[in-house]
Amino acid sequence: MGLSFWVGVAVVTLIAFYWKRVFDFIRNRRKFNNEISKFPGPPALPLVGSTYLFKWNVQEFTDQIFEWAGIFMNEMQGACCLWLGPFPVICALRPEFVKAILESNKVLTKGKEYSIIQKWLGTGLLTSTGDKWRGRRKMLTPAFHFNVLNSFMSIYDREAQILIDVLEKEADTGKVFNFFPYVKRCALDIICDTSMGMKVNAQTNPQHPYVMSVQRLNELSFTYVRLPWMWFPPIWYASGCGTEYDTSLKLVTNFTRQVIEERGTAFRASKARGEELNFDDAEYVAKKRYAFLDLLLSVQDEGKLTDEDIREEVDTFMFEGHDTTSSGMTWAVWNLAHSPSCQEKVFEELDAVFGDSDRPCTNDDLKELKYLEKCIKETLRLFPPVPFYTRSVEEDFDFNGLNVPAGATILIPPFVLHRDNASFPDATNFNPDHFDQEHIKDRHPFAYVPFSAGPRNCIGQRFALMEEKTVLSWFFRKYRVEAGMPWKENKPLPEIITKPAHGTPIRLYRRNRQTETQTSTD
Ligand code: HEM
Numbered sequence: 002m003g004l005s006f007w008v009g010v011a012v013v014t015l016i017a018f019y020w021k022r023v024f025d026f027i028r029n030r031r032k033f034n035n036e037i038s039k040f041p042g043p044p045a046l047p048l049v050g051s052t053y054l055f056k057w058n059v060q061e062f063t064d065q066i067f068e069w070a071g072i073f074m075n076e077m078q079g080a081c082c083l084w085l086g087p088f089p090v091i092c093a094l095r096p097e098f099v100k101a102i103l104e105s106n107k108v109l110t111k112g113k114e115y116s117i118i119q120k121w122l123g124t125g126l127l128t129s130t131g132d133k134w135r136g137r138r139k140m141l142t143p144a145f146h147f148n149v150l151n152s153f154m155s156i157y158d159r160e161a162q163i164l165i166d167v168l169e170k171e172a173d174t175g176k177v178f179n180f181f182p183y184v185k186r187c188a189l190d191i192i193c194d195t196s197m198g199m200k201v202n203a204q205t206n207p208q209h210p211y212v213m214s215v216q217r218l219n220e221l222s223f224t225y226v227r228l229p230w231m232w233f234p235p236i237w238y239a240s241g242c243g244t245e246y247d248t249s250l251k252l253v254t255n256f257t258r259q260v261i262e263e264r265g266t267a268f269r270a271s272k273a274r275g276e277e278l279n280f281d282d283a284e285y286v287a288k289k290r291y292a293f294l295d296l297l298l299s300v301q302d303e304g305k306l307t308d309e310d311i312r313e314e315v316d317t318f319m320f321e322g323h324d325t326t327s328s329g330m331t332w333a334v335w336n337l338a339h340s341p342s343c344q345e346k347v348f349e350e351l352d353a354v355f356g357d358s359d360r361p362c363t364n365d366d367l368k369e370l371k372y373l374e375k376c377i378k379e380t381l382r383l384f385p386p387v388p389f390y391t392r393s394v395e396e397d398f399d400f401n402g403l404n405v406p407a408g409a410t411i412l413i414p415p416f417v418l419h420r421d422n423a424s425f426p427d428a429t430n431f432n433p434d435h436f437d438q439e440h441i442k443d444r445h446p447f448a449y450v451p452f453s454a455g456p457r458n459c460i461g462q463r464f465a466l467m468e469e470k471t472v473l474s475w476f477f478r479k480y481r482v483e484a485g486m487p488w489k490e491n492k493p494l495p496e497i498i499t500k501p502a503h504g505t506p507i508r509l510y511r512r513n514r515q516t517e518t519q520t521s522t523d
Pocket residue numbers: 111126127128138317318321322323325326329385386387390391450451452453456457458459460461462464465
């Protein structure tokens with residue numbers, strides 16, 4: 002008897018043995034497909050889904066997303082289905098649906114795409130779920146106590162001043178240069194110091210191996226998320242991405258482990274001297290200059306965290322806490338470079354608060370910088386640093402009779418929601434007045450969700466706004482910018498973190514009457 006006979010016998014035996022499971026699987030899959038097929042969406046083929054339609058060029062892909070969103074926004078309560086290979090992704094295109102998802106305590110688990118960053122971040126706050134996430138969220142919330150954030154002001158301020166200094170060489174040359182890498186290194190220095198109490202000095206030492214590896218991990222993670230065939234390890238490794246990812250990962254995680262060890266030794270020594278962590282005493286916190294890591298070490302002392310638990314949380318802050326803010330700041334500079342009248346209003350506000358002094362920026366100053374804040378918020382609207390985020394549906398989710406079956410993924414795309422003219426008149430243009438109180442009150446609160454919302458919102462929101470305001474206040478105290486490329490030519494690339502396709506090409510001028518008069522006659 003030939004091999005095919007025995008294979009046939011094996012298959013029949015397996016089916017006979019597992020018939021109930023096979024039967025349940027087929028029945029559930031049919032029910033699932035039936036539910037999903039009710040959602041409108043671009044055409045899909047078996048196995049490849051809609052990916053065969055995807056434009057290869059990321060910029061063209063961005064345009065394609067907007068085109069599809071425009072078509073499906075007004076159907077099925079703003080829900081449509083995009084098949085990413087064999088996986089259906091339900092996209093939430095209207096604020097009412099977004100609210101139902103983000104406020105729900107049932108849809109808290111992140112989507113499958115987060116698996117690539119899990120290799121780096123483990124199951125830290127961003128990627129964990131269930132009781133682990135709840136426990137960690139409770140544990141980490143005190144780290145964002147306003148006394149702690151206020152104590153970070155001196156770090157934001159110091160790094161902003163270094164940024165101003167390193168930019169000196171670009172000022173008044175009349176040459177176009179890319180501002181983005183400068184602000185990125187500034188944000189990286191800020192997050193290293195605030196989360197680990199460690200200075201990597203990326204602004205003055207850009208070739209630092211840690212700095213370069215963090216950058217590479219972010220880029221490779223996006224390649225993984227966008228190309229579903231990379232989810233198969235043989236292809237991921239054959240492409241070279243897998244090996245490069247692993248090498249960068251080793252370097253980054255070893256660096257964090259070493260910092261934890263060193264800081265842990267210092268922490269235990271101070272504890273032996275009788276010093277206790279106390280966030281309620283503002284003066285004490287300011288003097289001690291805690292990093293997030295110190296809070297984690299104090300919790301470890303109570304036996305609640307291992308070294309590896311601490312590592313995943315520190316790396317989560319590193320991942321979430323610098324690409325996001327640098328994206329926000331670089332786009333803000335880009336927008337203001339294209340809006341001289343708005344830039345002028347920023348100058349007026351800054352001059353009213355600081356005059357021509359070079360004194361540090363304080364938390365009280367930040368409260369005065371209301372127009373700058375509107376510019377930052379408007380930038381987060383047009384170019385949300387996190388362009389989309391996802392949730393895994395673990396039990397059927399009902400919204401006004403619309404059933405999203407268990408097993409589906411829901412995608413929330415601030416990038417699309419924020420450009421809906423129904424919520425933001427003239428939505429594709431930069432206009433800080435969108436954040437005037439009278440406009441905010443007329444808008445659905447979930448039409449604007451750059452930091453997500455509900456129980457899994459961004460824990461670093463206040464940190465981010467304080468950092469961006471401080472750095473930009475220094476930048477515009479010192480410099481005036483002009484755009485080095487037309488607005489429409491520099492499209493946003495909705496990678497894991499939104500980036501400008503051509504960087505941030507600008508010309509920089511010192512803010513003083515003499516040079517401003519000179520450049521205006523150039
Ligand atoms: C402009 C800057 C920032 C933006 C736009 C932003 C945006 C977001 C968004 C949209 C989420 C939800 C992601 C999801 O559901 O998958 C999130 C979560 C998170 N963010 Fe941010 N973020 C920013 C800055 C920061 C900073 C500075 C930190 C830390 C210092 C931080 C730490 C986190 C953490 C830990 C989470 C996970 C929270 C949880 O699941 O409980 N973020 N952020």
